[in-house]
Amino acid sequence: xxxxxxxxxxxxxxxxxxxxxxxxxxxxxxxxxQARFTRVPPEAVPKLAAALDLPIGEVxxxxxxxxxxxxxxxxxxxxxxxxxxxxxxLGNQTILDHMAxxxxxxxxxxxxxxxxxxxxxSCTGMCDQGPAILVNGIAxxxxxxxxxxxxxxxxxxxxxxxxxxxDFFRVEHNIRRADMLLGADFMPGSAVKAAIALGRDRFLxxxxxxxxxxxxxxxxxxxxxxxxxxxxxxxxxxVVCNADEGEPGTFKDRVLLQYYPERVFEGMALAAYAxxxxxxxxxxxxxYLYLRPMLEEKLVELRALGVLGRSIFGVGxxxxxxxxxxxxxxxxxxxxxxxxxxxxGKAGRPRIRPPFPVTSGYRGLPTVVNNVETLCxxxxxxxxxxxxxxxxxxxxxxxxxxxSVSGDCARPGIYEYPFGxxxxxxxxxxxxxxxxxxxxxxxxGQCLTPREFGRRIAFEDVPTAGALMIFGDHRDMFEVALNFxxxxxxxxCGFCTPCRVGTTIQAKxxxxxxxxxxxxxxxxxxxxxxxxxxxxxxxxxxxTAGQAIADxxxxxxxxxxxxxxxxxFEPAFDLDAALARAxxxxxxxxxxxxxxxxxxQLRETTR
Amino acid sequence: xRHVAPTxxxxxxxxxxxxxxxxFGCHMSFLDIDERLLDLIDLVEFDRSPITDIKHCGPCDIGxxxxxxxxxxxxxxxxxLRANCKVLVALGACAVNGGLPAQRNHLDVGSCLARVYRDxxxxxxxxxxxxxxxxxxxxPLNEVVRIDFFIPGCPPSGDAxxxxxxxxxxxxxxxxxxxxxxxx
Numbered sequence: 001x002x003x004x005x006x007x008x009x010x011x012x013x014x015x016x017x018x019x020x021x022x023x024x025x026x027x028x029x030x031x032x033x034q035a036r037f038t039r040v041p042p043e044a045v046p047k048l049a050a051a052l053d054l055p056i057g058e059v060x061x062x063x064x065x066x067x068x069x070x071x072x073x074x075x076x077x078x079x080x081x082x083x084x085x086x087x088x089x090l091g092n093q094t095i096l097d098h099m100a101x102x103x104x105x106x107x108x109x110x111x112x113x114x115x116x117x118x119x120x121x122s123c124t125g126m127c128d129q130g131p132a133i134l135v136n137g138i139a140x141x142x143x144x145x146x147x148x149x150x151x152x153x154x155x156x157x158x159x160x161x162x163x164x165x166x167d168f169f170r171v172e173h174n175i176r177r178a179d180m181l182l183g184a185d186f187m188p189g190s191a192v193k194a195a196i197a198l199g200r201d202r203f204l205x206x207x208x209x210x211x212x213x214x215x216x217x218x219x220x221x222x223x224x225x226x227x228x229x230x231x232x233x234x235x236x237x238x239v240v241c242n243a244d245e246g247e248p249g250t251f252k253d254r255v256l257l258q259y260y261p262e263r264v265f266e267g268m269a270l271a272a273y274a275x276x277x278x279x280x281x282x283x284x285x286x287x288y289l290y291l292r293p294m295l296e297e298k299l300v301e302l303r304a305l306g307v308l309g310r311s312i313f314g315v316g317x318x319x320x321x322x323x324x325x326x327x328x329x330x331x332x333x334x335x336x337x338x339x340x341x342x343x344x345g346k347a348g349r350p351r352i353r354p355p356f357p358v359t360s361g362y363r364g365l366p367t368v369v370n371n372v373e374t375l376c377x378x379x380x381x382x383x384x385x386x387x388x389x390x391x392x393x394x395x396x397x398x399x400x401x402x403x404s405v406s407g408d409c410a411r412p413g414i415y416e417y418p419f420g421x422x423x424x425x426x427x428x429x430x431x432x433x434x435x436x437x438x439x440x441x442x443x444x445g446q447c448l449t450p451r452e453f454g455r456r457i458a459f460e461d462v463p464t465a466g467a468l469m470i471f472g473d474h475r476d477m478f479e480v481a482l483n484f485x486x487x488x489x490x491x492x493c494g495f496c497t498p499c500r501v502g503t504t505i506q507a508k509x510x511x512x513x514x515x516x517x518x519x520x521x522x523x524x525x526x527x528x529x530x531x532x533x534x535x536x537x538x539x540x541x542x543x544t545a546g547q548a549i550a551d552x553x554x555x556x557x558x559x560x561x562x563x564x565x566x567x568x569f570e571p572a573f574d575l576d577a578a579l580a581r582a583x584x585x586x587x588x589x590x591x592x593x594x595x596x597x598x599x600x601q602l603r604e605t606t607r
Numbered sequence: 608x609r610h611v612a613p614t615x616x617x618x619x620x621x622x623x624x625x626x627x628x629x630x631f632g633c634h635m636s637f638l639d640i641d642e643r644l645l646d647l648i649d650l651v652e653f654d655r656s657p658i659t660d661i662k663h664c665g666p667c668d669i670g671x672x673x674x675x676x677x678x679x680x681x682x683x684x685x686x687x688l689r690a691n692c693k694v695l696v697a698l699g700a701c702a703v704n705g706g707l708p709a710q711r712n713h714l715d716v717g718s719c720l721a722r723v724y725r726d727x728x729x730x731x732x733x734x735x736x737x738x739x740x741x742x743x744x745x746x747p748l749n750e751v752v753r754i755d756f757f758i759p760g761c762p763p764s765g766d767a768x769x770x771x772x773x774x775x776x777x778x779x780x781x782x783x784x785x786x787x788x789x790x791x
Contacts, residue, residue, distance in 0.1 A: 497790045501704070521753050572750035578742040579679060585717040586734040593740050595682055 008044060011036055016051050023052040024363070026062055026345030030069055031286075031326055035137075038114075039073040058346065065347035065493070066328035067121065068137070068286050075110050075117030077155045080134040084123035084248040085483040086406045086469055092131035095148050096120070102152045116155050122331055122487055123248035124287040127406035127469070128174050128413045136161050137289040140168045169290065173255045174413025177429060179400045180392060181263075181376055182416045188262040189307045191379035192269050196313055198382075204230075204274050209386030211398045212378070216242060216334070216371035217441060217465035219397075222378070225368055228358040230275040232366035237277040239268050239320075240362065240369040242339055244285045246331035247442035248487060249467035252402040253372035255414050257284075257291050260376060261298045265322060267375025269307055270382055271368055272320040280322040281362070283339050286329045295324060331491040335539050336369040338493070349495045350539040373402055373466070393419030397458040401466065408433045408472035417457065424453040426468060436473040437555065441465050443484040444544035447477070447551035477556040478513070478563065481549045485510040488545040499542025502533040506546060508572065513563050517570040523560065526553065620668040620776060623688055624656040627681040628708045628745055629674025631657075632762045633699035637671075639765030650776050655688075667692045669775060675701040676746045677708055680739035689752040694775065697748045698768070700761035700790070707761075709745040716743050756781060759790045 015032050019025040029048065033040050040063050049056040063069050081087070081096050096118070100106055103116050110117040126132035129141040135151070138161060147168070154164055175182055195203045207223040214220045229237060241264060245253040256264060268280045284292065299322055302308045310319045325343055327333050333342045337351035340362050361367025370378075377399055381389050390398045397419035403426060406412045410431030417426065427435055438448045441464040448455070448462070455462050471480060489507040494500045506529050509522045530546030537543045553560060575595040583593050626634055634657060640647065655664030664670075670692030676682055689695055700706040711719065720741070724732045748754050758771055767787040774781035 501790075519753075569753035571752075573746070575682060575742075575751070578744065578746075579740050581715065581717045581743050582720065582741045585720045586732050586740065588734050588736065588740065590736040592679060592736050595679055597686065 005043065008037075008041060009047070012044060012047055012051070016048075021051060022345075023054050024343070024345045026052060026054065026059065027066070027328060027342060028325060028345075030063060030066075031328055034069050037073070038076060038078070039070050042071060061347045062345065065349075066286075066330050067490075068329040073110065073114060075105075075115055076158075077116045077161070078134075078136055079116060079118050079151070079155075080121040080124075081107075081119070082122075082124035082126060082130060082132040082134070083120035083483075084127060084130075084487075085480050086127040086249060087123070087131040088479070088483060089407065089475070090131045092143070095131055095143050095145060098145055099148050099152060102149070103155065115158070121287075121329060122246065122491060123250075125245055125251040125254050125285075126171070127249050127251055127404065129172055130406075134287060135164075137286065138169060139171060139287065139290050141171055171254070171258065171290070172413075173259050174411075175255065175259075175416075176405075176411050176413045177415040177417065179416040179418065181380060181400060182260075182402070182414070184380075186260070186263055186379070188266065188302065189305050189313075191263075191266050191382040192273065192307055193313055195270050195273055195382040196315055196318070200274060203270070203382065206381055206386040207274070207378070210381045210389040211386075211396075212374065212381060212389065213397065213459060214371055215373035215377070215401070215466065217247075217463070219459045219463055222370065222374055225358055225370075226271060226274050228356075229277075229366040229368045232359040234359075234365040236279065236363075236365050237272075237275050238362045238365060238367040239271045239275070239277045239280040240336075240339065240343065240367055241268050241280070241282045241322075241372060241375055242334065242336065242369050243288070243372050244283055244327050244334040244339055245288075245372070246285060246334045246491075247444065247465055247467055248484070249404060249406055249439065249442045249469040250465060251404045251406075252414055252466045254288055254291070256372050256376055256402075257288065257295065261295055262302065263376040263379050264372055265298065265302055266307060267370070267378040268322055269312070269320050270378045271370060271375065273312075273315075273318055275366070275368055276317075277368070278319050278321075280320060281343055282322055282324045283327060283333070283343060284324055285327040285333075289326065292324060292326070299324075330493070331487075332493045332539070332541050335541065338539070339369065340367065347493070349493050350541075352538075371465075394456075394458045394460060396460050401457060401464070403457070403464070403468050404466050405430045405468045405470070407468075407470035408435065408475065409470050419458045420456050422454055422456055423448065423462065423468075426457070427453060427470065430470070432470045432472075434473045435470050436475060437471045437477055437480075437552075439469040439471070439480065439548065440467070442467040442469075443487050443548055444540065445547070447480075447548055447555060449555050476559050477552045478559040481552045482510045482514055484548045488541070492541060492545070496536075496538035496542065498533050498536040499538065499545065502529055502537070502542060503545050505529060506533075506549065510549070512570075512572050513560060516563055516565060517572065518560075518564050519567060519569050520564065521569050523553065523564070526550075620651045621654050621666070622651045622656070622669045622671065623654040623664040623667045623692060624658070624671040625673070625684050625688060626657065627672060627674035627684060627702070627748075628677035629699065629701045629706070631673070633673035633702075636762035636765050637698075637768050640769045641765065643769055647772070650773075664688060664691050668694065669772075670695045671698050672696070672702055672748060673698045675705045675708055676742065676748060676751050678739035678741050682742075682751060685748060685752050694755045695748075695752065696756040696758060696771070696775075697754045698758050699763055700759060702748050703757050703759050705745045705747045709747075712744045716741050758783070759788070761791055763787075 045059050049059045105111040126141050131143045132141050212222045312318045330348045332338045333348040335350050338348040342348040357367045392399050400418050403415045485507045488503040492499045492503040530550045533542045653659045654667050655661045670688040720732045771781045
């Protein structure tokens with residue numbers, strides 16, 4: 001046995017012990033392995049498979065699936081540029097090119113000495129303070145060329161990330177408008193005590209009265225979900241907080257987790273009380289790794305307070321505790337069944353529904369999955385009652401909604417409004433600069449133009465998971481759609497053909513149009529493709545992957561048309577250049593070794 | 608399979624078929640329409656096709672192409688069919704997406720040739736102008752010319768091909784549904 005292998009064995013043995021040899025913790029173990037070796041060494045795979053009693057293929061599949069895990073080594077410093085359209089608008093490309101030049105490494109590659117690797121990643125949820133990067137998983141905001149130079153120097157001098165200036169890692173909350181949730185004081189423990197005073201049934205009744213609907217985007221009624229889980233048969237029940245906030249342009253959950261963690265955890269405890277769960281999971285997206293130490297501390301505090309633990313506040317059968325699971329850079333894990341797969345340590349591929357998680361979720365047992373914001377809202381209902389809560393918002397959309405506003409405006413950040421607020425109101429409050437379009441609810445949402453700004457944020461009119469990206473009149477909406485097309489190609493989980501193939505073809509067509517080779521044919525293809533993906537994909541990712549393109553074609557066709565070639569059709573690539581390599585190897589340069597379309601018929605007939 | 612008797616068109620349509628970088632499996636599947644070939648012959652006549660052994664095609668109504676594009680000759684054949692056919696149909700996985708031959712796309716074509724002819728056979732890479740030159744990557748048809756219809760499947764079943772063709776010939780929008788529409 002080589003020393004390297006011995007070192008690997010020691011580390012693995014230690015990690016396996018720490019994670020209790022639980023196959024469900026495979027992803028967590030792999031994340032630790034990745035952090036330790038800057039990759040998942042190929043020899044670790046069979047060892048882990050044997051120790052956890054899993055098929056090698058399943059371990060491989062998990063390693064392959066998550067973009068934060070890699071088989072080949074990344075740099076000791078792994079720098080990932082958030083590549084959402086809002087980061088692009090703030091100039092992240094210039095900074096990326098600058099750093100690439102200074103560090104002597106190209107995007108997507110590792111430097112020869114293995115010191116640093118540079119790449120892009122999907123939106124890291126710092127849209128209001130971008131351009132943002134992740135260095136070894138930790139977020140750095142407000143990148144400038146100056147800051148990029150400082151980062152380069154720190155990397156060159158091999159300064160550990162923990163010793164970098166604290167200012168780099170400052171993440172502002174940017175709360176610009178606080179309403180009933182963000183503006184209220186909260187005494188930890190008060191909501192759970194209030195619910196216990198009401199009793200399980202009365203508390204659930206209050207939830208019903210409140211008509212609270214899920215804030216993750218789908219808008220399912222929370223009380224219905226809880227009751228279904230409570231009535232489902234199973235020895236155990238689970239509460240999962242979905243903090244995999246991957247939708248480009250959304251960052252409200254990050255603010256809630258960082259500044260209102262008691263609310264989130266207490267909301268989970270309330271859900272547990274209502275449905276009779278003993279275990280809870282916070283599934284935290286990998287990009288928010290920086291929050292983890294603080295959240296762990298908060299859990300310790302809440303245990304000391306008695307909000308978590310055994311017989312909570314003296315209720316004998318109320319025992320509940322929370323575990324934090326990290327995601328690893330997969331947008332699709334925001335879908336609840338994919339998230340549960342990921343919690344079980346597997347690749348995050350959406351399950352077939354039904355059965356729904358409320359009857360068959362984590363490990364096949366009844367599981368409630370709620371969004372971070374929804375759980376915060378639950379604490380308000382416990383404290384003030386359902387009727388009070390219903391007093392805010394609209395009939396079908398009660399309470400307030402937190403919006404993540406970014407893009408071309410004077411004051412990007414977090415805005416809390418009662419449901420029913422007009423989009424024009426939000427734009428006015430955030431100081432939008434001559435808005436040409438607003439992308440609601442991220443890349444998978446809808447694109448609205450000024451004539452629709454009078455519409456209201458509510459499930460009845462414009463539903464949203466909370467993102468609002470503003471594009472000023474100098475923006476090219478084709479660029480926006482192109483960015484989203486690349487996003488979906490990267491994030492498709494590959495499970496179903498319409499989405500796996502569709503997102504790739506879609507991105508290829510968009511690239512072709514961007515390169516000036518698109519024609520009307522490609523425009524028709526895009527619309528056709530959207531229809532296929534929308535109707536045939538397995539989950540919401542594929543179903544919405546063509547939405548932004550369809551919307552921008554409908555509203556901003558000019559942005560596409562100015563790029564179209566005037567011909568009926570253009571090849572996707574340079575045909576003659578594609579023969580260059582074979583010409584070189586064979587040493588040929590005859591007429592048949594060339595591909596020139598003009599006059600080919602003439603040559604064919606005269607030969 | 609129910610026997611579909613399409614309305615006969617006023618004149619026989621001309622159909623050309625070709626196989627580029629494919630395995631002829633889609634053509635074999637085409638022949639799987641069996642006795643319906645006799646019905647088909649009443650409706651169409653074949654121009655350039657492995658069935659007729661005509662080498663170059665004249666003006667046609669429908670062109671059906673199997674296989675992706677892997678070399679310069681493929682490009683010429685494709686151009687010829689595009690220039691002569693009113694409607695071009697990509698038949699099967701290779702024509703639609705590049706398929707199996709596209710597995711070479713992650714290899715450098717130059718080192719492939721060198722490996723086969725120099726390293727293993729000990730000779731030189733052939734440079735005879737008769738031989739079509741390889742493209743650096745195998746491409747689906749729609750990246751080289753405009754394609755009007757796609758029939759996925761490896762291969763599409765005879766029934767699917769029959770359904771698609773008779774729809775086209777009768778002037779209906781061709782449509783494949785489960786279980787005829789599949790990608791494997």
